[in-house]
Amino acid sequence: MEAVGTWRERLEQTALAPVVNTSRWYYLWVAFLLAVLAWGLYAYSVQLRDGLIVTGMRDRISWGLYITTFVFFIGISHAGTLISAILRVTQAGWRTPVTRMAEFITAVSLACGAMFVIIDLGRPDRLLNVIIHGRWQSPIVWDVVAITTYLTASLMYLFLPMIPDLALFRDRLPGKVPRWKLWIYRIFSVGWVGNNSQRRSMASAIALMMLLIIPIAVSVHTVVSWIFAMTLREPWNSTIFGAFFVAGAIFSGIAVLIILMAVLRKVYHLEEYITEKHFKYLGFLMTAMAMIMIYGNLSEFITVGYKLEGEGEFHFEQLFLGQFAGFYWYYFIGGLIVPCLLTLLPWTRNIRGVVLAAVLVTVAMWIERYFIVVAGLRVPLMPYEPASYTPTWVEWSVMAGGFALFALLITIFVKVFPILSVWEIAEEHESAEQSPAPAPLVPEAVAAPAGGG
Amino acid sequence: MKTISIITVVTVMAIAIAGLGSAGTANAAHVVAEITAPAVLEVGQPSELQVALLSEDLALADTVVTAYTDVSFAGVVGQIELGTLTTDASGMAVFEYEPRQASSHEIRIEFLAPGDTEPTVATTTVSVSGASQLFQSTAGVQIPGLNVWLIIAIVSSVWFLLFTVGWRVFAIASAGPAVRGVTS
Amino acid sequence: MSEGDHNTGSEEPQEAPGLNRRHFLKYLGFGAIGAAPLPILPSLLRKTLDQKTVRSNGAPALAPNGQIRQWTMIIDLRYCDGCQSQGTPPQCTTACIEGHFSPEPMEWIEVYEAELPGDGTQFIPTPCQQCQNPPCVNVCPVAATFSTPEGTVLIDQNRCIGCRICMAACPYDRRFFNWGSPPVPPEALLADYSAEHQVPAKKGTVMKCDFCPDMARAGTLPYCVQGCPNDAIYYGDLEEDIATNGEEVVSASRLLSQNQAYRLKEDLNTKPRVYYIPGHGEAVGRDAFTEGRQPTEWPWIERAKGAREWKR
Numbered sequence: 001m002e003a004v005g006t007w008r009e010r011l012e013q014t015a016l017a018p019v020v021n022t023s024r025w026y027y028l029w030v031a032f033l034l035a036v037l038a039w040g041l042y043a044y045s046v047q048l049r050d051g052l053i054v055t056g057m058r059d060r061i062s063w064g065l066y067i068t069t070f071v072f073f074i075g076i077s078h079a080g081t082l083i084s085a086i087l088r089v090t091q092a093g094w095r096t097p098v099t100r101m102a103e104f105i106t107a108v109s110l111a112c113g114a115m116f117v118i119i120d121l122g123r124p125d126r127l128l129n130v131i132i133h134g135r136w137q138s139p140i141v142w143d144v145v146a147i148t149t150y151l152t153a154s155l156m157y158l159f160l161p162m163i164p165d166l167a168l169f170r171d172r173l174p175g176k177v178p179r180w181k182l183w184i185y186r187i188f189s190v191g192w193v194g195n196n197s198q199r200r201s202m203a204s205a206i207a208l209m210m211l212l213i214i215p216i217a218v219s220v221h222t223v224v225s226w227i228f229a230m231t232l233r234e235p236w237n238s239t240i241f242g243a244f245f246v247a248g249a250i251f252s253g254i255a256v257l258i259i260l261m262a263v264l265r266k267v268y269h270l271e272e273y274i275t276e277k278h279f280k281y282l283g284f285l286m287t288a289m290a291m292i293m294i295y296g297n298l299s300e301f302i303t304v305g306y307k308l309e310g311e312g313e314f315h316f317e318q319l320f321l322g323q324f325a326g327f328y329w330y331y332f333i334g335g336l337i338v339p340c341l342l343t344l345l346p347w348t349r350n351i352r353g354v355v356l357a358a359v360l361v362t363v364a365m366w367i368e369r370y371f372i373v374v375a376g377l378r379v380p381l382m383p384y385e386p387a388s389y390t391p392t393w394v395e396w397s398v399m400a401g402g403f404a405l406f407a408l409l410i411t412i413f414v415k416v417f418p419i420l421s422v423w424e425i426a427e428e429h430e431s432a433e434q435s436p437a438p439a440p441l442v443p444e445a446v447a448a449p450a451g452g453g
Numbered sequence: 454m455k456t457i458s459i460i461t462v463v464t465v466m467a468i469a470i471a472g473l474g475s476a477g478t479a480n481a482a483h484v485v486a487e488i489t490a491p492a493v494l495e496v497g498q499p500s501e502l503q504v505a506l507l508s509e510d511l512a513l514a515d516t517v518v519t520a521y522t523d524v525s526f527a528g529v530v531g532q533i534e535l536g537t538l539t540t541d542a543s544g545m546a547v548f549e550y551e552p553r554q555a556s557s558h559e560i561r562i563e564f565l566a567p568g569d570t571e572p573t574v575a576t577t578t579v580s581v582s583g584a585s586q587l588f589q590s591t592a593g594v595q596i597p598g599l600n601v602w603l604i605i606a607i608v609s610s611v612w613f614l615l616f617t618v619g620w621r622v623f624a625i626a627s628a629g630p631a632v633r634g635v636t637s
Numbered sequence: 638m639s640e641g642d643h644n645t646g647s648e649e650p651q652e653a654p655g656l657n658r659r660h661f662l663k664y665l666g667f668g669a670i671g672a673a674p675l676p677i678l679p680s681l682l683r684k685t686l687d688q689k690t691v692r693s694n695g696a697p698a699l700a701p702n703g704q705i706r707q708w709t710m711i712i713d714l715r716y717c718d719g720c721q722s723q724g725t726p727p728q729c730t731t732a733c734i735e736g737h738f739s740p741e742p743m744e745w746i747e748v749y750e751a752e753l754p755g756d757g758t759q760f761i762p763t764p765c766q767q768c769q770n771p772p773c774v775n776v777c778p779v780a781a782t783f784s785t786p787e788g789t790v791l792i793d794q795n796r797c798i799g800c801r802i803c804m805a806a807c808p809y810d811r812r813f814f815n816w817g818s819p820p821v822p823p824e825a826l827l828a829d830y831s832a833e834h835q836v837p838a839k840k841g842t843v844m845k846c847d848f849c850p851d852m853a854r855a856g857t858l859p860y861c862v863q864g865c866p867n868d869a870i871y872y873g874d875l876e877e878d879i880a881t882n883g884e885e886v887v888s889a890s891r892l893l894s895q896n897q898a899y900r901l902k903e904d905l906n907t908k909p910r911v912y913y914i915p916g917h918g919e920a921v922g923r924d925a926f927t928e929g930r931q932p933t934e935w936p937w938i939e940r941a942k943g944a945r946e947w948k949r
Contacts, residue, residue, distance in 0.1 A: 050945070051840050052799075053817030059949045062801045062814060122799020122814065122841030126779075129798050132682045133779040136601035140778035140802055145608055149615070156618055163625065190622060191629030198625045205621035212614050232772055232808040232905055381810040382763065383751040387949070496702070524886050526879045527858050527872065531886030533879065553878045555702040584702040588876045590788050592770035592908055 040401010060387035066120035073113030079253030080106025081217035097273040103158040142223040165418040167192035234311040251289035252365035258358035283343035283354035335364020486575035496583035512544030552581040697786040698854035707875040715916030716869035718923035719760035719930035732864025740819035745846035757925030759917035765846035766909035773803035797842040820941035
């Protein structure tokens with residue numbers, strides 16, 4: 001029992017460390033992010049003043065980097081769902097050290113993604129019209145509803161398992177951190193003392209959420225794809241789009257999670273909890289999604305390409321040989337094939353290899369969103385010369401600002417909230433000590449909806 | 454093209470008949486055109502306009518008759534063709550006429566009587582009543598139950614579940630001893 | 638699941654017999670709070686924020702005896718030579734630009750030159766197709782673009798949020814965006830805005846051919862019909878089955894049927910109200926191999942100050 005005590009003590013110290021100690025590098029990093037964000041804000045102010053004329057978008061290619069980034073961010077938000085919900089449902093015990101990070105990514109990237117739709121609007125001042133005059137028939141309204149629901153659900157899902165850890169912070173940190181932080185811990189730990197009644201309530205709430213959040217997450221990226229698939233554009237007019245986007249979302253979500261894991265592990269010395277095993281397992285999951293993506297690509301392009309109906313010929317030419325060929329083949333080889341090899345071949349199946357694969361996948365998935373949006377719009381509808389699109393400095397700056405905001409929010413989150421799910425890791429550790437078989441995390445979980453707090 | 458070829462054939466036939474030398478072919482003055490229209494014409498109701506051509510009390514067969522009606526639209530006054538027919542053995546031509554606008558319309562028929570160079574014209578006035586909408590653009594398939602209320606029901610159910618989860622947070626708070634400390 | 642059901646549940650009964658039932662009713666109350674905003678909040682917001690109606694189209698145009706007009710356009714391509722014989726830019730486009738002050742580079746009726754089998758070309762004046770199954774109206778999140786009872790599609794630039802999903806949805810490339818402050822001549826600023834003529838143009842909103850419904854209601858033909866020197870464009874009412882090019886009046890159904898009229902991308906089932914009679918300007922002496930037309934001009938653009946122009 002002594003050993004367990006010190007192990008637990010060390011775990012708590014590791015979880016508390018980021019909140020208590022702040023290095024100079026942290027401030028430099030935040031200053032850098034703030035500078036990029038400020039530059040992005042300046043660029044956006046230029047866009048607000050002059051209109052979307054300062055972007056490279058025009059009538060024929062009327063969506064560009066902003067919508068690409070929107071789809072990308074909504075995609076990586078699926079990290080939280082997969083790791084937290086699916087792994088929790090399947091009671092995969094190894095997930096416990098990474099759940100919190102995955103849920104951070106979900107909440108932050110959803111907020112950033114939603115922001116990019118607003119940035120893309122010609123009249124952001126009329127944003128409220130979506131509520132005042134919203135039409136349930138419009139894919140944009142489906143998106144607004146689905147993303148709002150998902151953001152709420154993922155914030156709850158982030159918050160619920162954090163309650164015991166916040167209570168830990170509340171009890172352990174007085175005198176060590178500023179008062180506003182303590183105030184946050186006191187409020188958000190909602191009087192948690194860990195008695196049986198509280199445990200039951202939380203277990204049933206988590207159980208309900210993990211079942212609820214999976215269909216919500218699937219619906220979110222499905223309706224994001226329907227923004228495109230509900231139009232008559234040749235490359236978008238596809239039944240596979242919803243499933244394809246969901247697979248791509250989970251795929252890119254795992255990749256971003258692996259990158260964040262590697263960074264936080266290094267910065268906050270989490271080597272004991274986040275081990276090579278986690279990278280390998282997530283790498284395998286990523287590879288599984290990559291294979292689904294490869295299958296999706298084959299399925300879509302072979303059924304279309306065999307017949308080459310309508311403008312399909314033009315699209316195939318530009319995608320595989322022409323203007324977008326570099327993007328496509330980087331995506332297919334560098335973003336799907338190579339990452340598979342990196343995680344499957346034994347001599348690259350290590351932290352370095354998996355992180356490299358994750359970086360490749362992240363870049364490739366952004367590029368995939370880019371050519372889906374831009375190449376899709378480039379296919380001419382009438383007898384005119386195909387248009388071209390070159391993003392301007394404003395778009396690049398706003399996008400950089402968006403990524404900076406994403407990193408900044410994660411950085412701040414890490415500084416305020418526990419990055420490790422202490423109680424879950426401890427529970428997993430204890431059950432592993434007692435018996436080799438993984439014990440169910442929340443025994444009363446299934447009875448939750450009927451039980452009532 | 455089809456219409457034009459029929460006209461050509463008919464014209465040739467008319468010439469052929471004239472060429473047979475049927476003596477005393479009526480000139481225009483002797484041809485009587487009688488237009489019979491239903492007493493009540495309704496907007497959108499297909500009706501028959503009967504035209505009977507009589508030449509000195511004999512039916513004038515195989516004569517091409519064209520019917521027009523006077524119209525005015527967007528400040529342009531003109532006439533639109535109701536159709537072109539050839540009279541049958543009893544000198545009759547029956548036009549399908551579906552009036553689209555209630556008011557008093559002038560129906561005009563024109564035909565070239567055998568041996569004439571100028572067409573003969575006869576007119577009559579019909580009165581059309583009614584105001585039913587005839588042209589409807591329909592799009593879409595209505596499937597019962599598949600409408601926005603279904604979306605609202607699904608979204609409501611999800612939010613209902615989210616609120617039940619939120620309620621459990623209050624349950625946690627009320628079960629803890631520190632509840633007063635939190636609220637104060 | 639109507640909001641009425643929930644509202645009754647939101648009153649919490651104080652002396653409910655069973656714990657479970659009490660909690661159930663509580664959840665129902667929370668569900669009501671969650672579900673009720675969906676239909677109620679928008680209508681409340683509408684009431685408090687919008688005193689005036691946002692849609693600014695007039696009452697439907699009526700035929701003399703009260704039937705609603707069903708506007709249509711029939712373009713006889715046999716008479717369209719892209720104004721090659723005039724030596725001018727297409728006059729339909731020019732007339733439209735002068736009438737609507739549509740900002741450069743918007744050609745609400747754009748004369749495309751399309752290839753014919755055998756390498757000749759034809760000119761296709763293309764206004765908004767006024768679909769009866771309009772993809773743009775279907776996807777608009779705020780009903781800024783809407784179908785009218787006359788069968789046309791309008792855009793309310795006072796409501797449009799500029800998301801441009803309608804532009805992605807339109808299969809005819811007939812929607813245009815005000816990317817910057819639109820170039821507008823001084824006289825256009827005096828106009829009273831209406832969705833029926835879209836003057837003056839508004840930054841950050843979508844525009845397109847509106848079929849000139851305000852003029853048609855008053856018995857005037859659209860600018861493009863008036864501008865066409867060859868009388869190739871007919872404007873009409875399918876309800877009265879009538880159409881005119883400004884010179885002669887014809888039966889719309891007879892004109893369409895007797896000349897094998899077709900609609901653009903008929904297989905998409907968008908059901909346009911714009912019909913074409915096939916041809917390449919042969920009726921006005923154009924040879925199918927004489928290519929090219931004059932570029933479109935915006936004659937008033939010099940009088941529009943302080944706006945940045947853009948290309949398509």
